[in-house]
Amino acid sequence: xxxxxxxxxxxxxxxxxxxxxxxxxxxxxxxxxxxxxxxxxxxxxxxxxxxxxxxxxxxxxxxxxxxxxxxxxxxxxxxxxxxxxxxxxxxxxxxxxxxxxxxxxxxxxxxxxxxxxxxxxxxxxxxxxxxxxxxxxxxxxxxxxxxxxxxxxxxxxxxxxxxxxxxxxxxxxxxxxxxxxxxxxxxxxxxxxxxxxxxxxxxxxxxxxxxxxxxxxxxxxxxxxxxxxxxxxxxxxxxxxxxxxxxxxxxxxxxxxxxxxxxxxxxxxxxxxxxxxxxxxxxxxxxxxxxxxxxxxx
Numbered sequence: 506x507x508x509x510x511x512x513x514x515x516x517x518x519x520x521x522x523x524x525x526x527x528x529x530x531x532x533x534x535x536x537x538x539x540x541x542x543x544x545x546x547x548x549x550x551x552x553x554x555x556x557x558x559x560x561x562x563x564x565x566x567x568x569x570x571x572x573x574x575x576x577x578x579x580x581x582x583x584x585x586x587x588x589x590x591x592x593x594x595x596x597x598x599x600x601x602x603x604x605x606x607x608x609x610x611x612x613x614x615x616x617x618x619x620x621x622x623x624x625x626x627x628x629x630x631x632x633x634x635x636x637x638x639x640x641x642x643x644x645x646x647x648x649x650x651x652x653x654x655x656x657x658x659x660x661x662x663x664x665x666x667x668x669x670x671x672x673x674x675x676x677x678x679x680x681x682x683x684x685x686x687x688x689x690x691x692x693x694x695x696x697x698x699x700x701x702x703x704x705x706x707x708x709x710x711x712x713x714x715x716x717x718x719x720x721x722x723x724x725x726x727x728x729x730x731x732x733x734x735x736x737x738x739x740x741x742x743x744x745x746x747x748x749x750x751x752x753x754x755x756x757x758x759x760x761x762x763x764x765x766x767x768x769x770x771x772x773x774x775x776x777x778x779x780x781x782x783x784x785x786x787x788x789x790x791x792x793x794x795x796x797x798x799x800x801x802x803x
Contacts, residue, residue: 551779557772558583565768583769584777591759592748593774600751601781603665603740604733607672611729612722615677619684620710624696634685641678645738648674656743667743668751672733680725687721688714723789734782752778 557565559579564571571577587593621627622634652671661667691714699709715722740751747759756774760767 551776554772554776554779557768558776560769562769583767583773586767587770587773587777591770593752593755593777595748596750596752596755597778597781599665599749600734600753600778603668603672603751604730606669607676607733608726608729610669611673611676611680612726614673615680615684615725616710616715616722618677618681619688620714622681623685623688624693624714625706634682637678638682639678641675641682645675649738649742652739653742662743663745663749665744665749668733668736668740671739671743672736676729676732680729683725683728684718684721687718687724691717727786727789730785731782734778 556574556576559581560576561578561580561582564577618637622630622637652674656662656667656671661670695713695717696709699713704712735753736751737753740754741758744750744754747755750758752774756771756778760770760774
């Protein structure tokens with residue numbers, strides 16, 4: 506009798522043939538291997554830009570005698586050529602001004618629009634919000650044709666001001682849609698209490714809503730700054746002189762002569778051009794993550 510009872514217990518305690526979730530092999534296959542592939546695919550372009558920026562031309566043109574994934578004799582000749590023999594500092598400064606200016610205008614306009622649509626509750630406000638978001642879906646390759654006529658008529662062609670005023674056409678719709686969702690997570694009872702105390706809508710927006718919506722504003726600002734920094738079509742169409750070009754356009758049009766590609770300078774310009782965006786993200790990453798989890802709980 507004891508043997509017959511002990512036998513089912515032994516069978517029940519036998520470990521299954523399949524891997525447990527907490528096993529090392531399961532974690533390797535399901536977590537670390539996909540994560541490693543993702544990190545490799547994500548970081549390899551930056552690694553390639555970095556090693557190409559510091560490779561001499563002899564290594565760039567001769568893969569038979571030199572390892573393409575490593576640097577044998579590093580040099581700063583490409584960086585020196587980029588910074589001192591071209592207008593790259595001017596391009597970087599122009600891109601910074603355009604990105605900051607367009608981001609500021611977009612945040613101001615989208616904040617007022619999102620607050621009006623979400624809090625004033627006028628008739629048809631949901632459809633207005635939907636229409637603003639649908640405007641974001643219009644491709645820039647279609648919009649730049651009528652915008653070019655407007656830019657020329659206002660005398661803004663070949664001026665950074667043209668980009669500062671044009672970029673909000675695709676920044677404001679998405680930022681408005683993003684802030685509408687964030688304003689929804691802020692309890693409306695806070696504003697009702699302020700209205701009872703005699704506060705105006707602008708006072709409520711400035712003293713109550715905006716301080717609570719800082720993570721959402723930073724998230725919209727990161728989005729606007731990144732798109733403004735990397736934008737190519739409008740900058741190519743509306744800027745003609747080399748001194749006023751932005752970094753994405755200048756490194757492609759000014760560092761390529763005919764069929765001769767200055768690969769070292771191109772990669773150095775791309776690498777240096779990506780640093781401001783990376784620094785901007787690293788400074789506000791905590792606010793960006795908090796904006797994805799909502800604002801204030803009821």
